[in-house]
Amino acid sequence: MEGVEPLCVGLHECSLNHIQTAEVKIDSNIVVLATNYEGALLARDAVHARWSAITPNSLAATVGPRDLILRIARGNHRLRLICWDLTHTPLLANWLRATRFNPDQPSCDPIAIQLAVPNFVAALERVETALIGPKQRLPLLIMSGVVEILSHLFTMESSPGLTPIPGDVAEPIARLIEAVKQERAASWPLKDAAEIAGYSPFHFSRVFKATVGFGFHEFVDRCRTELAVEKLLTTDAPIDYIATACGFGTTQGLRESTKEYLGLVPSELRAETEC
Structure with a gap:
């Protein structure tokens, strides 16, 4: 992971021949945004029985405190994680408290999931551009894209899918x-x-x-x-x-x-x- 205060950014890649299970603990006030480029995994909160599918070419986000159980599928995986502490972004923290992902209360829908196409293409491009730009501008540029993503992701019904459709279809x-x-x-x-x-x-x-x-x-x-x-x-x-x-x-x-x-x-x- 590459730590960039108050952000932590990391790209994770692997290839699996067998399904693997993992447990992930997310501390209080920590937001995790995952861009899942390749591969699929299932995720659920430890206190909720229902699995959510994080499909290829999708975005997923959650807010701690959260204990997640992951089931990682066979095949190639490529996933970028962006994590940060809400105490560094008080305006975003206040906004989240007005959504169903209020970090102060348990959520019945602990993970927000959407296909990246078409709603998030421009914001993701800004994040990708920021990651190869000057280090001193990295946190600000990343957060500009992240805030735009979350403003949609946390207010839409979760909809994992396998049919990414461009926004300019005739x-x-x-x-x-x-x-x-x-x-x-x-x-x-x-x-x-x-x-x-x-x-x-x-x-x-x-x-x-x-x-x-x-x-x-x-x-x-x-x-x-x-x-x-x-x-x-x-x-x-x-x-x-x-x-x-x-x-x-x-x-x-x-x-x-x-x-x-x-x-x-x-x-x-x-x-x-x-x-």
């Missing part, structure tokens, strides 16, 4: 994206999707991938996996029921998707802390 593609998210279990043949977006199937495939960053069939699969992961973490529904309800058809299809995107299979998303 209306026909945006309309299709919304339709898929409303009907994730539908079959979604390419021809029907192209018709909704107003393109020929061939042209649609090129436009969609250039716009979103991955192909349409992968997008549908990611949407289904998002919904399935939410149900696995928040309900007691059987895995085979979730697979069918989310459009996979078979538990094997669901298993392959959660393992590809998260490094975890459905049973591991529900397992107890011992791995």
Whole structure:
């Protein structure tokens, strides 16, 4: 970790062949902001039973005092942590007390999570630029980006996801994206999707991938996996029921998707802390 008073900034990278469990103690008044570039992990407060999924290309934040349990998935991981003491930022501390992350009271939603795209791109770019700039300006520039991130992150409903969508998507593609998210279990043949977006199937495939960053069939699969992961973490529904309800058809299809995107299979998303 690189200590920069009152900030502590560190980039953490590793590659895991097996799931690992860790316990993290966050002291009172300490804020932790994580930018998760690669890999997935589950996190929960020691006093709350529900796991939260911190997916690739997402942001997560919490405020101490907090005892966290982490389940770190297989695969490559790259994560940047920014930590600081709220006593150095009294205005931010006062603002947090007006949110559900009030450090003076236990929270029923201990970790805030959002995809980095599209809402946080500009602020993250400022933070990244600050990290390679002059040391004497580092704390101020980092905090300018951090405060902007937290002002959104701590006031939005947590929404971990697997479908980062740019903010400048053309209306026909945006309309299709919304339709898929409303009907994730539908079959979604390419021809029907192209018709909704107003393109020929061939042209649609090129436009969609250039716009979103991955192909349409992968997008549908990611949407289904998002919904399935939410149900696995928040309900007691059987895995085979979730697979069918989310459009996979078979538990094997669901298993392959959660393992590809998260490094975890459905049973591991529900397992107890011992791995």
